[in-house]
Amino acid sequence: MAVTVHIKEHPALFDRFDVLWTPTVLILDANGIERARNEGYLPNLEFRAQLEMGLARIAFMHKQWAEAERRYTEVAERYPHTSAGPEAIYWKGVSRYKATNDHSALGEAANELKEKYEGSVWTLKASIWLH
């Protein structure tokens, strides 16, 4: 489901959702809780990747670890050359760790990031898992 809100038609909704810039796209879960926010234009592929990251985030925040891992894996495989690629690998590892309590899931993610995305902030964030 999707809603479009134009600033000239519904300026109060911009205040209600703390939107200060356009375009802004919010992804809310079924309870109306904001789970992802994208501010500014993105090309089609990046935008699609971010939307799918938002759906993965909903699963993650609902502690649906297997579903979150599946969605993050899909993003990592479908959009490896977008900014979502390394982030998806990071959260894929976290989702698996949350599901299994197995630290090796984090190490595997860190190694994958080091191999594929040297220089990414997500690789830096995961680097602690290699020690």
Added chain:
Amino acid sequence: MAVKWNKDVDAALAEAKAHNKPLLIDFSAAPA
């Protein structure tokens, strides 16, 4: 898959809750 765009945020929030579905809200200032 085609996206069905709504213009009523509160109706969409209610529908999302009723169907246990996520909701995307696009805030725009683009000329119509």
